[in-house]
Amino acid sequence: MAKFFSELxxxxxxxxSEQKVFFTASAPAEGRINLSPKGMDTFRCLDSRTVCYxxxxxxxxxTSAHLNERDRMTIMFCxxxxxxxxxxxxxxxxxxxxxxxRWQDYVRYFTEIPGQRQIFVxxxxxxxxxxxxxxxVMEFKEExxxxxxxxxxxxxxxxQKYWQEKNIRSIDGLPTHLLENQG
Numbered sequence: 155m156a157k158f159f160s161e162l163x164x165x166x167x168x169x170x171s172e173q174k175v176f177f178t179a180s181a182p183a184e185g186r187i188n189l190s191p192k193g194m195d196t197f198r199c200l201d202s203r204t205v206c207y208x209x210x211x212x213x214x215x216x217t218s219a220h221l222n223e224r225d226r227m228t229i230m231f232c233x234x235x236x237x238x239x240x241x242x243x244x245x246x247x248x249x250x251x252x253x254x255x256r257w258q259d260y261v262r263y264f265t266e267i268p269g270q271r272q273i274f275v276x277x278x279x280x281x282x283x284x285x286x287x288x289x290x291v292m293e294f295k296e297e298x299x300x301x302x303x304x305x306x307x308x309x310x311x312x313x314q315k316y317w318q319e320k321n322i323r324s325i326d327g328l329p330t331h332l333l334e335n336q337g
Contacts, residue, residue: 159281161202166241166281170199170231174294176207178274179228180220180247185326188216194297198263203278205229205243206250206260211269211305211313211321215332218272219324221247222331227276234294238286245278253335269305269313271321271332 162170170176176197181187196208207229209217221227227247233239250260250273260273305313314333321332
């Protein structure tokens with residue numbers, strides 16, 4: 155049975171810290187809904203009502219485009235261990251880019267990862283837990299090194315070029331504002 159809370163408690167924060175994968179969801183007024191898996195050591199609970207994650211370069215930049223238009227965002231965790239649980243964080247998301255004055259306020263929570271692109275901050279409005287009984291039990295083996303290696307091989311100039319080619323518009327043509335004010 156689903157339960158709702160206004161904020162995270164210590165047990166839920168601990169649960170989040172144990173998870174190896176999380177999912178983000180966002181949507182524009184018109185167009186595709188985006189649901190993306192995320193991993194690596196990129197998620198932080200800042201307090202009981204604020205979380206953030208370090209976004210890495212990917213094939214698209216949907217969340218950024220969506221949050222520019224509508225700030226609604228959901229983040230979901232689900233346990234793949236023997237203790238089932240699904241946790242959803244509903245709230246208002248914000249994009250913090252390296253050029254933004256508050257970048258240093260947030261990037262300090264993370265270890266630098268090649269290809270880091272932006273940070274998403276979620277101000278939690280509602281927290282939901284549900285049973286997760288149908289989620290399979292799976293064992294974590296390892297993080298994939300492919301994204302880090304890809305970004306290292308591209309180098310900073312190659313990443314900038316990739317962003318220009320692949321990350322300045324969403325798949326529905328919405329602007330991401332990733333490279334604005336950079337010349």
